[in-house]
Amino acid sequence: MDLDRQHTRLPAGYRVYIEADSNDNEEPISVCQALDISRSGIRLQLDRELALGAFIHLGVEASGEAPLILVAVVRWCRPLEAANGGDATTHWLAGLELQPATGSDYESWFALLDTLEP
Amino acid sequence: MLPAAMFPMASSVRELVLKRFTHPESLLRGAQIMAREELDEYVAAYSDTALSPLDAVLRAAEAVGDPTLPPTAESALLGWVGAAFAYWEQEFPLDPTLALKLRALKPLAAASALNDPRFLQPGAHPLHQLLDALHDAAIGWQAELGRSGESVVKLIDETCATLLDDGLVAGDARQRELQLAAATESAQRLRSRSLRMNQRVADVERARMRSNYARATAAGAINQCLGAQPLPEVFGRFLRGPWFDSAQLVLLKFGAPSAQWTQMQQAAQSLVTARLPGGESSSADAHSSAGAIRKLLERWLLSLQHQPDAVRRELGELEYQLLRLLGGQAVERAAQDLIEFEPSAQVQPAGDPALPATIAAEQWLLLRESADFTARLQVVLRQDEQQQLVLSHLSGQRPRSMGFAEFSQLLARGAVSLLHSGASFSRALAVSAGVKRAPAGQAPASQASAPPATALNREPAPQQLPDAAAPTAPAREHRELPLPPLGTWLGFHDIDPPLLAKLAMHDAVRRLVIFVNRKGVELRRLDEEQYLALIDGGLVDILETRSNFRDEVERARRRLQRHGQ
Numbered sequence: 001m002d003l004d005r006q007h008t009r010l011p012a013g014y015r016v017y018i019e020a021d022s023n024d025n026e027e028p029i030s031v032c033q034a035l036d037i038s039r040s041g042i043r044l045q046l047d048r049e050l051a052l053g054a055f056i057h058l059g060v061e062a063s064g065e066a067p068l069i070l071v072a073v074v075r076w077c078r079p080l081e082a083a084n085g086g087d088a089t090t091h092w093l094a095g096l097e098l099q100p101a102t103g104s105d106y107e108s109w110f111a112l113l114d115t116l117e118p
Numbered sequence: 119m120l121p122a123a124m125f126p127m128a129s130s131v132r133e134l135v136l137k138r139f140t141h142p143e144s145l146l147r148g149a150q151i152m153a154r155e156e157l158d159e160y161v162a163a164y165s166d167t168a169l170s171p172l173d174a175v176l177r178a179a180e181a182v183g184d185p186t187l188p189p190t191a192e193s194a195l196l197g198w199v200g201a202a203f204a205y206w207e208q209e210f211p212l213d214p215t216l217a218l219k220l221r222a223l224k225p226l227a228a229a230s231a232l233n234d235p236r237f238l239q240p241g242a243h244p245l246h247q248l249l250d251a252l253h254d255a256a257i258g259w260q261a262e263l264g265r266s267g268e269s270v271v272k273l274i275d276e277t278c279a280t281l282l283d284d285g286l287v288a289g290d291a292r293q294r295e296l297q298l299a300a301a302t303e304s305a306q307r308l309r310s311r312s313l314r315m316n317q318r319v320a321d322v323e324r325a326r327m328r329s330n331y332a333r334a335t336a337a338g339a340i341n342q343c344l345g346a347q348p349l350p351e352v353f354g355r356f357l358r359g360p361w362f363d364s365a366q367l368v369l370l371k372f373g374a375p376s377a378q379w380t381q382m383q384q385a386a387q388s389l390v391t392a393r394l395p396g397g398e399s400s401s402a403d404a405h406s407s408a409g410a411i412r413k414l415l416e417r418w419l420l421s422l423q424h425q426p427d428a429v430r431r432e433l434g435e436l437e438y439q440l441l442r443l444l445g446g447q448a449v450e451r452a453a454q455d456l457i458e459f460e461p462s463a464q465v466q467p468a469g470d471p472a473l474p475a476t477i478a479a480e481q482w483l484l485l486r487e488s489a490d491f492t493a494r495l496q497v498v499l500r501q502d503e504q505q506q507l508v509l510s511h512l513s514g515q516r517p518r519s520m521g522f523a524e525f526s527q528l529l530a531r532g533a534v535s536l537l538h539s540g541a542s543f544s545r546a547l548a549v550s551a552g553v554k555r556a557p558a559g560q561a562p563a564s565q566a567s568a569p570p571a572t573a574l575n576r577e578p579a580p581q582q583l584p585d586a587a588a589p590t591a592p593a594r595e596h597r598e599l600p601l602p603p604l605g606t607w608l609g610f611h612d613i614d615p616p617l618l619a620k621l622a623m624h625d626a627v628r629r630l631v632i633f634v635n636r637k638g639v640e641l642r643r644l645d646e647e648q649y650l651a652l653i654d655g656g657l658v659d660i661l662e663t664r665s666n667f668r669d670e671v672e673r674a675r676r677r678l679q680r681h682g683q
Contacts, residue, residue: 017671019605021637029674054638055622057605059671067675069668071604071623074638101623103604 010116012037017059017067021048034060035093039113042072044094050074056096062112068105072096119209120548122540124556125241125250131551132238138552139194139201152179152186161196161228162285167221170200171228195231198550203227206546210253210538213260213494216271220252222278240551241544244298249543251305252277257482257539258312258494258512266515273308277301313480315514320479320499321600321653323508323517325660327501328370329609330460332661335374336365337459339383343390344454350439353389354454360432361386362457363421363661367609367616370659378418385414392440404444412437421618424635473500473522473529477507482537485509485528494537599624599646600653601631602660605667608633609659610642612652617641618661 012034020030032046042060050056054074059067073096080091100106152160160175169177175188175196188196203224207217227237227245236243241250252274259270280297284290340357365382372378388411412433422428443449477483481497498517499508507525510517528534601624602608610617610633619633619641631649633642644652652658 017674019636019638019667019670027674028670031674031678051637051639053640055632055634055640056638057622057667059667059675061675067671069604069671099623100625100627101604102599102601102626103624 015061071101125541125544130238134551139197150186164225172196202550210542240547253542255305255308312513319514332366332369337457348451408440486533603666607661612657
């Protein structure tokens with residue numbers, strides 16, 4: 001499934017902070033990885049399943065500076081093994097669509113993409 | 119001091135001014151009287167605005183060897199304007215930088231007093247209204263505000279430049295009126311904007327105080343359960359987790375003195391003191407007791423009300439441990455971590471100092487913070503229940519909370535004084551003319567029950583602009599949404615039982631606010647109007663049971679950095 005018909009996808013190994021699954025984890029924040037990014041979305045590899053349609057808060061650490069705080073909606077989520085044969089119980093891939101949320105760093109995200117896109 | 123609500127005055131103060139400011143006949147005997155045209159020229163040339171208009175005219179005449187004196191009535195008018203400005207600067211002090219800038223309008227006031235009969239009706243002349251409005255907009259300004267105060271300085275600079283460019287007596291009276299009206303409107307807009315921003319601060323702070331109070335009260339009660347004796351770990355986790363969240367919702371919804379809060383505390387007690395009556399116990403007894411306790415707890419588990427799976431999981435674990443405990447099996451117990459909270463957020467004990475009624479929302483204060491700095495602060499919120507004040511600089515900048523006790527100490531030390539505003543220049547004109555009280559029927563109702571005069575409350579409180587059409591409250595369509603940071607938990611009390619939900623996002627384009635559960639699943643979607651209506655109705659509490667997302671991310675990032683990742 002492609003989130004990104006209008007915008008270029010760029011590979012990215014950024015660290016991404018998301019809210020932990022509070023039922024399983026004492027830490028409020030867990031860390032996962034962005035596989036690729038675009039102006040409208042981000043693809044994550046993470047260790048838990050995200051509910052379809054859920055609103056997720058993300059902190060994307062792009063360049064050692066303060067993470068960009070973003071809001072996204074989960075458009076798809078599937079076990080990693082479906083993609084490349086990994087362990088479905090521990091790794092998942094998720095496609096997230098970014099939202100223009102007040103108080104987020106949505107505009108800074110666009111500024112970041114301006115510097116990255118060819 | 120005269121109440122702001124009595125302006126504009128319906129009648130002229132000319133007779134009072136002439137009576138008060140006319141020199142005794144003996145002083146003028148034999149003096150030559152200045153021609154009116156000459157007087158106008160002297161007023162037009164008036165540039166040393168530290169002087170009163172009358173002194174300026176007399177000095178200028180003396181400097182050129184002119185032996186004439188202004189006519190009696192004109193002399194009285196100029197004396198009155200000078201006295202009014204002096205009173206205005208003394209009793210309604212702005213930051214000296216702005217007071218100096220506004221003195222530039224003193225010659226215009228003098229010229230208007232000589233040429234326009236409306237000037238003799240305090241509050242009726244457009245220049246009175248402008249100075250009143252500028253004062254209201256500028257009262258909180260001080261240089262330390264930096265960029266956030268720039269709009270006030272710009273407005274005053276531009277207003278003075280516009281009005282003085284055309285000379286004191288503008289050729290086109292209509293044009294002058296339009297200039298004055300436009301500047302007044304700009305000042306009123308600036309003040310309204312500041313009020314809106316303060317309202318936003320008040321909304322957020324009110325919710326924060328209530329949630330802090332609920333958090334502290336809930337934590338205090340639960341900590342008593344946690345600290346009384348060693349408990350099974352699962353009990354501790356439950357009490358610190360969903361039970362704590364639920365306790366805050368109950369407190370926000372019903373308050374601490376309520377039967378509901380008492381029952382909830384009793385339910386927690388039944389959990390931590392669970393044991394069967396002495397003597398032989400059967401498995402059936404244990405099941406019955408464990409089931410009863412589970413039922414008690416479930417009733418108050420409001421924070422998980424939309425998550426039946428989570429309720430089953432939480433209570434299932436508890437019930438299992440209860441069964442083991444009540445069945446006489448060995449269950450590991452340990453001292454439990456307590457919930458951290460700020461005890462100061464709890465209700466202050468009775469007997470703490472009450473504050474004068476004048477320390478109310480919108481009242482400006484001068485607070486001496488050090489030997490060389492005095493802050494101009496506005497009371498944004500007064501919460502008697504929590505005995506807390508929220509003060510902020512102009513336009514809601516740098517808000518801070520202060521307990522009544524601390525504020526009372528500052529009062530006692532003389533470190534706080536009131537700054538008066540509202541029809542300030544009109545009031546100064548009237549007082550200087552000798553008006554001593556509001557005409558019958560014009561005094562605001564609040565005067566009748568005003569507290570006895572003290573150094574702090576000698577002025578009745580009304581702060582409204584004299585123009586009834588002037589905006590005194592933000593129009594709904596321009597109101598900014600009182601939104602907490604992303605990820606903040608809110609309690610909605612328009613639903614029974616209350617709904618606990620997290621702020622997922624505000625979409626400014628679609629004017630929507632979306633709330634979710636802890637997994638991000640949407641629970642509620644409100645348009646801005648609906649959200650504001652709930653806020654206005656006191657039906658939304660901003661809970662801070664968890665920090666906001668940005669702060670949490672920053673903490674996680676620092677933690678990783680400490681571990682070299």
